[in-house]
Amino acid sequence: MRAAVLGTGSSLPERVLTNTELERMVETSDEWIRTRTGIRTRRIAGPDEQNYQLATRAAQHALTAAGIAAQDLGLIIVATISPHMLMPSCACFVQTELGANNAFAFDLNAACSGFLYALDVARKYIAADPKMKVLVIGSETLSARVDWEDRNTCILFGDGAGACVLGSAEERGILDSCLLSDGSLWNLLYMDSPASKNPDLLDPESKGCVIQMSGRDVFKYAVRAMEDVVRQLLERQQLSISDISLIIPHQANIRILDKLADRLGAQANQVFCNVDKYGNTSAASIPIALDEAVRQGRLQRGDKLLLCAFGGGFTWGSMLLKW
Numbered sequence: 536m537r538a539a540v541l542g543t544g545s546s547l548p549e550r551v552l553t554n555t556e557l558e559r560m561v562e563t564s565d566e567w568i569r570t571r572t573g574i575r576t577r578r579i580a581g582p583d584e585q586n587y588q589l590a591t592r593a594a595q596h597a598l599t600a601a602g603i604a605a606q607d608l609g610l611i612i613v614a615t616i617s618p619h620m621l622m623p624s625c626a627c628f629v630q631t632e633l634g635a636n637n638a639f640a641f642d643l644n645a646a647c648s649g650f651l652y653a654l655d656v657a658r659k660y661i662a663a664d665p666k667m668k669v670l671v672i673g674s675e676t677l678s679a680r681v682d683w684e685d686r687n688t689c690i691l692f693g694d695g696a697g698a699c700v701l702g703s704a705e706e707r708g709i710l711d712s713c714l715l716s717d718g719s720l721w722n723l724l725y726m727d728s729p730a731s732k733n734p735d736l737l738d739p740e741s742k743g744c745v746i747q748m749s750g751r752d753v754f755k756y757a758v759r760a761m762e763d764v765v766r767q768l769l770e771r772q773q774l775s776i777s778d779i780s781l782i783i784p785h786q787a788n789i790r791i792l793d794k795l796a797d798r799l800g801a802q803a804n805q806v807f808c809n810v811d812k813y814g815n816t817s818a819a820s821i822p823i824a825l826d827e828a829v830r831q832g833r834l835q836r837g838d839k840l841l842l843c844a845f846g847g848g849f850t851w852g853s854m855l856l857k858w
Contacts, residue, residue, distance in 0.1 A: 536661075536662075536665045536703040536704065536705055536708075537658075537703065537704055537705075537707065537708025537709055537710070537857075538654075538657060538658040538661040538662065538669075538701050538702070538703060538704075538708050538709045539701065539702065539703065539704035539707050539708030539709070539856075540699045540700070540701060540708075540825075540856070540858075541600075541601035541602075541603065541668075541699075541700045541701065541702050542597045542598065542599070542600030542601025542602070542603065542699065542700045543596075543597050543600055543697070543698065543699045543700075543822070543825055543826040543829050544592075544593045544594065544595065544596025544597030544598070544599070544600060544697070544698045544699075544826055545593050545596065545695065545696065545697040545698070545822065545823045545826040545827070546589045546590075546591075546592035546593040546596065546695065546696045546697075547578045547589075547694075547695045547696075547813065547823070548578040548579055548580045548581060548584045548589065548694050548695065549578075549581060549584075550578060550579045550580075550581050551576050551577075551578060551579075552576065552577050552578070552579045552693075553565075553575070553576050554568045554569065554574070554575060554576070554690075557689070557690055560683060560689070561683070561684060561685075561686040561689060561690070562686060563686045563690060568690050571788070571790065572690065572691060572788040572789060572790070572810070572814075573788055573789025573790070573792075573808075573810050573811050574690065574691065574788065574789075574810055574811060574814045574815075575811045575812070576811070576812055576813075576814075577692065577693030577694075577812075577813055577814035578693050578694050578695055578813055579678045579693065579694055580676045580678055580679075580694040584676070584694070585619045585676065586615060586617055586618055586619050586625050586674050586675065586676045586696075587613075587618070587619060587625045587628035587629055587632065587674070588632070589674055589676070589694065589695060589696035590613055590615075590625060590628075590629050590672045590674035590696045590698070591628075591629050591632040591633060592696070593672060593674065593696040593697055593698040593822070593826075594611075594629060594633060594670055594672055594698045595633070596698070596826075597670065597698040597699055597700050597826075598633075598670070598700060600700075600829075601668075601700035601702075603668055603700050603702075605633040605634050605635040605638075606634065606635065606636060606637055607637070607668050608633075608635045608637065608638040608668050608669070608670050608700075609637065609638055609639075609660075609664070609667040609668055609669065610638055610639055610640070610657065610660055610667065610669045610670070611626045611629055611630050611633075611635060611638050611639075611640040611641075611669075611670045611672070612626060612640070612641060612642075612643055612653040612656060612657060612669065612670070612671050612672070613625040613626040613629060613640075613641075613642050613643070613653075613672045613673075613674055614642070614643045614644075614645065614649030614650045614652065614653040614671070614672065614673045614674075614818035615642055615643075615644070615649065615673070615674050615675055615817075615818055616644055616646055616649070616675065616677075616680070616726065616817055616818065616847075617675045617676045617677050617679060617680050617817070618642060619676070619679075624640060624641055624642040625642050625674065626640035626641050626642050626672075627640050627641075629670075629672065635670070638670070643656065645716075645818070645846060645848065645850045646724070646817060646818070646846030646847035646848055646850055647785045647787065647815070647817045647818060647820065647844050647845060647846025647847065647850075648714070648785070648818075648844040648845065648846040648848070648850040648851055648852050649673060649817070649818035649846070649850075650671065650673035650697070650818050650819070650820075650821045650822050650844070651712070651714065651821065651842055651843075651844050651852045651853075651854050652714060652850070652852065653671045653672075653673070653818075654671055654699075654701070654709065654712075654842075654854060655709075655712050655714060655852075655854070657669040657671050657701050658701070658709050658712070661701060661702065661703055665703040666703070667702070667703075668700060668701070668702045669700070669701045669702075670698060670699075670700055670701075671698065671699055671700075671701060671822075672696060672697070672698040672822070673696065673697050673698075673816075673817075673818035673819040673820070673821065673822045673823075674695075674696035674697075674698075674818070674819050675694060675695065675696070675816050675817045675818055675819045676694045677692040677693065677694060677746070677815075677816065677817060678692070678693070678694050680692075680726060680744065680745055680746055681745055681746050682742075682743075682745045682746075685745075687748065687750055688745075688746050688747075688748055690814075691787075691788065691814055691815045692746065692814055692815050692816070692817070693813050693814035693815065693816050694816065694819075695813055695816045695819045695823050696819050696822075696823070697819050697820075697821070697822025697823035697824070697825060697826050698822055698826075699822060699825065699826075706857075707836070707837070707856075707857045707858060708856065708857060709854060709855070709856050710772065710839075710855045710856060710857055711768055711771060711772055711854070711855045712768070712852065712853065712854040712855070713764050713767050713768045713771075713852055713853050713854075714850075714851075714852035715760070715764060715850070715851055715852060716848050716849060716850045716851070717848070717849045718848060718849075720756065720848075720849045721847070721848065721849070722749075723748070723749045723752045723753055723756070723849070724746075724747070724748045724749070724753050724846070724847035724848075724849070725746075725747055725847055726744060726745060726746050726747065726847070727741045727742060727743060727744055727745075727747075728744060729744050730743075754788075754790065754791060756845070756849060757787065757791050757845040757851075758791055758794045758795055758798065760845050760849070760851040761784065761795055761843045761844070761845050761851060761853070762795060762798045762799060764843065764851055764852060764853045765799060765841065765843050765853045766799075767853075768841075768853045768854075768855055772855060774839070774855075776799050776800050776801050776805075778839055779801075779805060779839050779840075779841045780805070780834070780835075780838035780839050780840065780858075781805060781806075781807055781828060781833055781834060781838060781840050781841070782796075782799075782801055782805050782806045782807065782840075782841045782842075782843070783807045783821055783824045783825055783828060783840065783841070783842050783843075784806065784807075784821075784842075784843045784844065785815075785820050785821055785843065785844035785845060785846070786808065786809060786810040786813065786814075786815060786816070786820040786821075786823075786824060787810070787815050787820075787845070788810060788815065789808070789810055789811070792806060792808055792810065795843075807824050807827075807828050807833065808824075809823070809824050809827055817846065818846075820844075821842055821844060825842075834858045835858065836858060837857065837858065838857075838858040839855065839856070839857060839858070840855070840856045840857075840858050841853065841854070841855055841856075842854045842855075842856070
């Protein structure tokens with residue numbers, strides 16, 4: 536028995552923020568953003584679109600697709616770096632909204648790799664109890680965590696949520712995963728905590744609770760790290776890239792996706808991309824893309840699906856599923 540995806544769902548804010556609108560906010564241009572990132576629009580949360588509310592809506596779609604009632608869930612995991620509160624967890628709010636009274640719930644922080652980390656945790660719980668149903672969500676409201684005067688970051692990030700329900704299956708599911716991290720490189724992509732109320736713990740160099748990024752360094756590490764971890768997984772499974780029906784990478788920017796595909800020798804039709812519509816939604820990017828791929832009929836029973844991600848920490852990983 537393996538942990539398998541039983542249903543997927545997603546939820547995106549109504550507001551669409553275009554590159555043209557950003558031209559009026561910071562020194563940039565539509566052409567500059569498109570050529571460097573591939574992003575044309577991103578979604579920005581508004582009233583009644585808090586992180587947990589987007590997460591709940593994505594979860595409801597996933598539960599419907601899976602044919603599972605909220606009361607049947609044993610565990611809820613939300614991967615996020617932008618909860619609307621530090622405590623309680625976003626997952627606890629989702630549990631309440633869904634009425635999932637039989638589940639326990641917690642958040643997981645692995646930045647843009649968070650959804651893969653959460654899937655792997657769910658996989659272990661289902662291995663221990665094959666009857667368990669697990670809801671895994673990646674949800675972000677990064678619009679609350681960017682400096683809207685910093686053109687290096689504010690053009691990149693968007694809001695949204697994606698979810699999947701996992702249960703056990705005999706002939707399909709998660710085949711393997713490879714997860715890694717390197718905390719020594721934290722200062723290339725990070726977000727400070729809110730200011731400390733303990734004067735002895737105040738960081739005088741803190742720039743506030745907003746995303747800070749060294750873009751060129753992140754690009755260099757991201758491509759190499761994801762390529763390496765994908766190759767490790769393929770080698771372990773004695774597969775080549777041509778055996779993979781669909782690759783869903785973290786949607787960071789188009790240059791990373793193109794470079795990764797080129798170095799792996801993947802064909803254009805193997806790589807799913809929606810970064811142009813939604814930008815970088817961190818932990819939400821892979822589950823949003825997965826739900827879109829499912830609704831577009833890009834995955835058929837028996838297909839091999841490869842997921843890969845890279846995020847702050849640094850964290851990175853890959854996962855192989857038989858659909």
